Amino acid sequence: MTDAIEDNPYLRDPPTDFEPVESLEPEVAERQVERLRAAIREHDRRYYVENDPIIADRAYDRLFSRLQELEDAFDLTHPDSPTRGVGGEPLEEFETVEHVAPMLSIDQSGEVEDVRAFDERVRRELEAAGYDGEIAYVCEPKFDGVSMVFTYESGRLERAVTRGDGREGDDVTRNARTIGSVPQRLHGDPPEFLAVRGEVYMPKDAFREHNRERIERGEEPFANPRNATAGTIRQLDPSVVAERPLEVFYFDVLEASSLENTHLEALEAFPDYGLRVNDRIERVADIEGAIEYRDRLLEERDGLDYEIDGVVIKVDSREARDELGQTARHDRWAFAYKFPARAEVTTIGDVAVQVGRTGRVTPVALLDPVDVGGVTVSRASLHNPEEIAEKNVNVGDTVRVQRAGDVIPYVEEVVEKGSDGHYELPEHCPICDSVIERDGPLAYCTGGLACDAQLRRSIEYYAGDDGLDLEGLGEKTVRQLLEAGLLESVADLYALPERREALLALEGWGETSVDNLVAEIEASREPALTDFLSALGIPHVGPTTARELAREFGTFEAFRTAAEDRPEELERVDDVGETVAQTIHEFFASDANAAAVDAILEAVDPQESTLESGGDALEGLTFVFTGALEDVTRDEAQAFVEAHGANATSSVSGNTDYLVVGSRPGSTKLEDAEANDVPVIEEAEFFALLESEGLALE
Template structure:
């Protein structure tokens, strides 16, 4: 079990003062490559241990990167890959699902309370039950932080990581070994004199600074941020694609032995051995001879809580002696030798640790305060709106300030006031968009990115809006799928929707032949959209479905509408629902070179239909239709225009107010389910035509 000679520092040239320039791979023999791979693996593991466990790296980051890249090159060139290699930390191919496996030993929960009286009662019980034992007189507790992350089992055989399993129900969990291998503080191979078999319990977490940075990136990309570090960790560790896990900043603390071929007599002795094996432990472990010392430890950790770079929600008090633990036993739910003394929830007042700027669909920039998680009305909040630059200045709020957070209507958190100033001045709003670096323009209290559809954040939101109920109602293109398509670099513009191919879609996680075919059918049916729908789908500020319908009736063709907006915007003010502000927004939208280019690209794939400028009849007045799937002789847009021309409403989603769901070929299942749930009649194309004929209307 001791490390081989080549792992020793003095025998491994890649540990201290390693070279960063190497012989060409083609000049190496297979034997030389195999030898260097073993040395490089050992060296990288040693550098990982020093970085993650000892916090004492001996090489610069660039040097480490060079060694890691060399190892990867050699493994690829000579087919020397191995599951235990540090290079596995870069991820791998996605998997279809996780296998459920049984734990080596039960991973039980822990009894807990926030009251000191309950902690003392735990101590009294322990001493009472050990009274007849030799352990009663020398009882000692180990006090540790109670990490607020995701608990997991890590199993090592002959020092090699065999599997990593989520806690699950405490008896069995999901095998997430491939994901765990991507975490830098999870050693693939143990160091030193380790047991032949070792199962340890660890807590996977996202450091607070990394969590805030990751949330900032998500906000600036237009994605929904995580509520707190624990949610971020739980959502990450169960990703089916290990490369996603590798890109997210996870760490691990190890805190217990579940089973081992060589057990120590005490928990403290085990914890002392963990770093020698390469298993990272917290620096904040203390020992208590009585319960008062354990309570004092919790109070000191409460004061230290905000200074730690990881979330804790209390402390854990454990009996140290292993034989005493066995005597105390366990219930069906928790071990009787341990107790968690919880912290009170942070309430309403919390510090701002960062400010992110979110870019909306229209380019509006919204500042968001990233907070130390705080309880507001029973909900954990880690972000709050700062509304706009003017309000930031008025409240004199900045990073480092302690603020009071409230929730508007019990939904949207916002910063109410600064309670304690921890900074100088207020947050200075950026002069360039944080996503595309385009200039930021102010409009009264608001700020806007001038990048338009060329801005990635606006692009994502624009595609989502283009496909939404207020746009072309493209089923199967929600926030998650749009983000997936953009991240896969399949969409760099709205127009790219019409160039998607079946094989590209089915290669993505979660996409099958049916879902791919349904989306392509939706897109094909949307190549000749009603003019009003197309105008609304462009996402022009202040131009929703109602305004778009009025513009379509006024100008009949997209060309006439666009030309007027570009050259004679004052004429737009004569249209119902269009005033001076909307007319100016329309002019600025089409005058933008970036927007004009994006619209031109879109028009290469889409031909908006000419609108009927007649007021139409009222035969279908008060009826509401929803369409799904493709119709045979007319487009879905043409069918919508027909019913609207005769007084009906055509909406994008089914509700209790819907009168008919018209189903064509390759329909969306969601709308059918909603129709059945709301007792809405479902009609096919022939029945729809017959219905119109009853009112003297022909669908042509």
């Protein structure tokens, strides 16, 4: 540490009660900024590289906030300031750039015979080249993350680029600046030019916590830490990257203005520059030492907080490396000795709680990634509290994982207990803090539509295939509208046509997408009763039951009266027994649900059902409708064909007989129709088809 750093007042026991910004002279503010930047860089190095912080996190945060405050107030921003790591405006796309030197791949195998063959080739070729120096190897963990190159000029980070095809990759510098273990200015005396290879990864503990948060927000979790890392580093919005827990290990020099004689010497110099190096790196005298290293690391693998899938064995001498050279695809001086895939047995690192549309609470085990039938699995359903107790499953246990029907992973059994007792669900919902109640073997959040998780899923369901089929209102769009404050209830969908300017201000929205959304919403104001009943998301009332309820009661008012006051009348409907009837009654007995339905009815007029007057003239046909029809609503057309024996589905497949298009049809359905060779007919042709069967839709 230099004397200048040692004398810095913000290094040890820093003052955190600062003078008001407005009372500072510009030269005083500039001096304070310089000292804060130097101190924060040193604190970053000690935290990320040395793992030896000298101030508390809260004190660090106050120093960082003060630096931001001064830079903003006195316009003192700088490209390599620590504050540049907090994000920035989203990018439209990444620039593709050429690497300063090729980023080649590594020859690899999981067989020990291939590792020894690699050593024999290295020794044979070096002997043939006249090399008479020592042949030793440096062994490193083979990280399962995202490989990148970080380029520094005069000690400053100039560029961070993904591996891409090895010749060129995406410039993700702005994203890399948000990662705490990426120094924006190097320490010590680095080469004037230095391009280093590093592996960006998400620590396993942080990955599980991040996935827990995604699950509890109702988002799809990442499959494994590598997918999480890859998906994060290529985000166009740096602020999103800044919020996710990424780290970096640096493991090689790609190009430099000056080089050490050995690979190990280079790695030993990295921490002096502020570049974080893994502490499991070892130098061995021969290939048998490398094989022993790999076997030892395989045993330690589960205890590491980062994913590795093998070890990398590298010739240590730079001179020997130069003699061995490269092929078109990989360096001839390195070899990866792979681990066998984890198969079926793994450890539960955490349990997240997922809240569904109906409020059902499902515990989800967050696993150390494991191979199950050729698929990497990092989460598995624990189903319900009763099954958890029966299997005696808890965090820390080693379990066997299977996939039901080759799709849904679940915990089959505990192989080895690593905990006491079994996991207990929390007493309150992690989303809305409402009480979680048990119903037999199941558990439910009592928050109803006041619970954000249930609300978001309710909106998605209302607009989805089993609801009113509002094209363009999928999971991503609903989440965006919720985050923008444009939706706080299902009923708010019908206020969107009046909020055109707010929609146009959203990322990715233009005139066409807004017009299409408005058209979909306006076309849904008079839905068929079947679709409306299904769209409400009443537990146990899907499209089939909704159709039978519509057939029985005819109008929404008649159905609701029975549901609220005479639930026994619901039992007249096929598939509606006492339990389902009571569930429907309880849905409307909830004040939150009743208020939500009333709000929707202010904008929507469910149509009287005509199912009882049908026939079988259209039996065997399947229709899909898209766009706005002129003479009737789309819902009326769907109800009519269903009343006469046809199926009306929301998506086009090979089983679809006709796609009926109105104005502003959805492009996805048109593309699917073309792909499946489905006839596309306009409204007039649809009416002509009905007429040919002796039917008239008025």
